[in-house]
Amino acid sequence: MNQKTLTKLEFDKIISRLEEEAGSFRGRQLCRRLKPMTDLEKINTFQEQTAAAYTRIVRKGRISFSDAAPVEESMKRLEIGGALSISELLRICRLLANTSRVKSYGRHDTQEDSSDCLDAYFDQLEPLTSLSNEIERCxxxxxxxxxxxxxxxxxxxxxxxxxxxRIHTTLNGLVNGSLRTYLQDPIITMRGDRYCIPVKAEYRSQVQGLIHDQSSTGSTLFIEPMAVVKLNNDLKELYAKEQEEIQVILARLSEETAQYIEEIRADYRAMTDLDFIFARGALALSMKGSRPVLNTEGRIRIREGRHPLLDEKTVVPITVSLGEDFTLLIITGPNTGGKTVSLKTVGLFTLMGQAGLHIPAGDRSELAVFHQVYADIGDEQSIEQSLSTFSSHMTNIVSFLKKVDEHSLVLFDELGAGTDPTEGAALATSILSYLHKRNIRTMATTHYSELKVYALSTPGVENACCEFDVESLRPTYRLLIGIPGKSNAFAISSKLGLPDFIIDDARQRLSEQDLSFEDLLTDLETSRRTIEKEREEIAAYRRETEALKKEAEKRQEKLDEQRDRILREANEKANAILREAKEVADETIRNFHKFGKENISAAEMEKERERLRKKIKDTAPAASAARKAKKAHKPEEFKLGETVKVLSMNLTGTVQSLPDSRGNVTVQMGILRSQVNISDLEIVEEPSAYAPKKLTRTSKGRIGMSKSLSVSPEINLLGRTVDEAVAELDKYLDDALLSHLNTVRVVHGKGTGALRKGIHEYLRRQKHVKSYHLAEFGEGDAGVTIVELK
Incomplete structure (x- = not known):
């Protein structure tokens, strides 16, 4: 690709953004060198790598490659037997540590993580943990x-x-002892790696030692006392030995590192290659890009494409195609309408796709692989255009018309502008016709009506326009394929306040053919907007119908399930009632035969009869009992929204309509809505949420309380005496039993153990306690007792 086209289409700005995503020096270099490719296989490889990195970033987040610093110079020094410095060894250590993190990042955590093309890069990484740990230790x-x-x-x-x-002890003794009166300050200082004391100049003869320095005024001498001279000499020798030993250590570490020269080089290359790949993935994520489908047939289909250098919150997506039904697309419309942006978007997407980058467009967008992209795009969109401008553009066009072929993409912005309109339009038509005959994919923007007519009358050439709202005098930036655009000069001038008589005079100066053509474009625009509006309404109705259909299907499924459940429960209850009735009948017949054979008194027979009658009464069909209301309700008692129970169905619902003349009301029972007679209804008295809980007696005569929502599974008895704790625990266990709690925790603490012993004595005597034991370690240990209730 020629550098001029890359600059005009702002490909270099995309590369700058890509470079910012890389963390290593070589990774940024690879980003900077990235250029569009023409080998489809290589392009697809890059695209696959970008897609794999994109997926991994979405699943696991970003991974840093910033510690992958260059190591080649260090490796060359090791090859010739040299020793590395501390900074070089640390750089290698950080590289290996980063390699370990990246390799861990590259592992597939679950079976859902399918393998991808990046596995080969992660497999190449060798963290050399033993070496990095040794360097880090030293x-x-x-x-x-x-x-x-x-x-x-x-x-x-x-x-x-x-x-x-020893030096400090000796000097402290001198500073705080015999020499204190001779010192400028009672401190110990350093001069040339030797410990000294600041002595006043007039007392020089009183302090035996070596002078190492003096103050700027000469009033203070820094003297090394003779008592520490030998110690300082010994210390200096040890300093030298320390440096020698450090060099020995660095040489040993360098020797160990030299055993892994090729592995370290391979790690560095793999790490920086991954940095380059993940930079492309991160750029795709930041641009909300998708992988384009590449082809070699010259076919472009961009769906909802957004120019990546424009603000994504304001940019209007465009949908454009080229190379299938037509090979030449002519875009017309007013100034600042988005024609140039549309042209640049297609060109930039082509370059990005061929460079292995994702494009900010909808899925399944297609791009063609071109050997060259030629662009004549400038900013000459004003009345100051001159012959020099036309000449410069024409020079550019002539230069690439000599090289263009069927594997090229050609982009013209305002072709033929800058000269006489008639000559410019004729020249533009001839250039486009030449390219069209050679089957070269071409896009051009223009104001010339002659080019609109050329597109309408030539097979394989299509018009497009950037929509413009005349009412607001603002472009919508939407690209419309198949419709030529109007310049809207008269409409815009009128809105801006140009007198009508001037506009009318201008209209009269247009030829009848020009007026007819403008009227045709107006009719086309009006028809398009009408059809588009109707299409949007039809689509909205279709979506609404589909939603209603799905909702109705779900509702019907729920109704069917509820009906089946009600019928199933009713059948089960009926079968149970029949079984019970059969057992009662069998028992009655057996007793009848027994009473006939044995001499049984009338009193005993009456007693047995009474027992059976009571049993039959208790086991009467639940349906019959259910259908019988506690009391008959009057129609005026039923209010809208009243909670009622449908006796025949044993369901609760709300009243949706007042009783009619026959006493029928509509009741909503969940998703079930039905008409029910008031004789089959019972008004449910709903207690206030703030009313106190009442005792209720069950069918077996036990008293129950609504405790399940208020009783905690744990009681805290810390700080209680044994008597207080037992009384409180006794009441708590009663509540827990009524709430059907199976296991509770009693917190009594460790302390002296008296409270725990008293509680265990009490629990041992309780019949409703199944078992108890101290909690496990981590659950409270000896300070908590777990109680299981029967």
Whole structure:
């Protein structure tokens, strides 16, 4: 691709954004060198890598490659037997540590994570953990070697520490003792790696030692007392030995590193290659891009494409096609209407796609692979155009007309502008016709009506326009394929206040053919807007119908399920009632035969009869009992929204309509809506949410309380005496039983153990306690007792 086209289509700005996403030096270099490719197989490989990185970033987040610093110079030094510095070894250590993190990031955590083309890069990585751990153990920072780097270094530094202590002890004795009156300040200082004390110049003869420095005024001399001269000499020798040992340690680490030269080089290359790939994936994510489908047939289909350098909140997506039904697209319309943006979007998407980058467009967008993209795009969209402008554009056009072929994409912005309109239109038509005959994919923007007519009358050539709202005098930036655009000069001038008589005079100066053509464009525009509006309404109705249909289907499914459930429960209840009735009948017949054979008194027979009658009454069909209301309700008692129970269906619902003349009301029972007679209804008395809980007696005579929502599964008895705790626990266990709690926790603490012992004595005597034991470690240990209730 020629550099001029890349610049005009702003491909370099995309590369700058890509470079910002990379973390390593070589990764940024690879981004900077990225250019559009023409080999389809290589392009698809890059696109697949970008898509794989995009997917991994979405699933796992970003991974940093910033520690992948260049190591080639260090590797060359190791190859010739040289030793590395502390900073070089740390750089290699950070590279290996980063390699370990990246390799871990590359692993597939679940079976859902399918393998991709990046696995080969992650498999190449060798973290060399033993080497990085050894470097990290020996080197603390660029200015410090660890004491544990070697036993010799540790011994040297221990000796240095001992001598330092002796020096400080000696000097402190002098400073705070016999020499104190001779000192400028009672401090210990350093001069040239030697410990000194500041002595007043007049007392020089009173302090035996070596002078190392003096103050700027000469009033203070920095003297090394003779008592510490030998110690300072010993310390200096140890300093030298320390540096020698550090060099030995660095040489040893370098020797160990030299064993892995090729592995480190391979790690660096793989890491920076991954940095380059993940930069492309991150750019695709930031632009909300998608992978285009590439072809070699010259076919372009961009769906909802957004120019990546425009604000995504305001840019209007365009849908454009080229190369299938037509090979030449002529875009017309007013100035600032988005024609140039549409042209640049197609050109830039082509370059990005061929560079292996995703494009900010809808899925399944197609791009063609071109060997060259030629663009004549400028900013000459004003009345100041001159012959020099026309000449420069024509020079550019002539230069690439010599090289263009059927594998090229050609983009013209305002072709033929800058000269006489008649000659410019004729020249533009001839250039486009030449390219069209050679089957070269071409897009051009223009104001010339002659080119609109050419597109309408030539097969394989299509008109397009950028929509313009005449009422607001603003472009909508929507690209409409198949419709030529109007310049709207008269309408715009009128809206801006140009007198009508001037506009009418201008209309009269147009030829009848021009007026007819403008009227045709107006009719086409009106028809298009009407059809588009109707299409949108039809689509909205279709979506609404589909939603209603799905909702109705779901509602019918729920009704069917509820009906089946009601019938199933009714059948089960009926079968149970029949079984019960059969058992009662069988028992009655057996007793009848027994009473006939044995001499049974009348009183005993009456007693048995009464027992059976009571049993029949207790086991009467639930349906019959259910259908019988507690009391008959009058029609005026039913209000809208009243909660009622449908006795025949054993369902609760709300009243949706007042009783009619026959006493029928509409009741909504969940999703079920039905007409029910008031004789089959019972008004449900709903208690206030703030009313106190009442005792209720069950059918078996037990008293129950609504405790399940208020009783905690744990009671805290900390701080209680044994008597207080037992009384409180007794009441709590009663409540827990009524709430059907199976297991509760009793918190009593450890303390002296008296409270725990008293509680266990009480629990041992309770019949409703199934078992109890101390909690496990981590659940409270000996401070909590777990109680299981029967």
């Amino acid at each position: 080197i603390i920072s660029e200015d410090e070697i660890s004491d544990d780097a070697s036993s010799t270094l540790k011994h040297i530094r221990r000796s240095m520490g001992s001598i330092n202590d």
